[in-house]
Amino acid sequence: MVVLTVPTAYDELINYLAEKATPDEILAFKVSDAAQERAELLLERDSAGTLTADESLELSQMLHFDRLVSVLKASAIERINRS
Numbered sequence: 001m002v003v004l005t006v007p008t009a010y011d012e013l014i015n016y017l018a019e020k021a022t023p024d025e026i027l028a029f030k031v032s033d034a035a036q037e038r039a040e041l042l043l044e045r046d047s048a049g050t051l052t053a054d055e056s057l058e059l060s061q062m063l064h065f066d067r068l069v070s071v072l073k074a075s076a077i078e079r080i081n082r083s
């Protein structure tokens with residue numbers, strides 16, 4: 001039995017970015033200090049149960065972005081190891 005896997009838009013974006021940047025550029029990526037501080041603030045508010053609906057959405061988007069970057073960096077490491 002043959003199973004056809006269609007890449008999701010998420011996978012297509014990861015592949016596109018992985019092909020356009022060098023592995024070293026991907027591994028060097030880091031969010032700004034301001035973005036990191038905002039994420040930490042939202043995580044603190046989430047733990048305290050004081051997030052607004054908008055902040056909850058913002059935190060969810062940040063966590064999704066973090067997962068995307070993690071996948072990109074893992075892909076970059078694989079590319080380096082294959083070289």
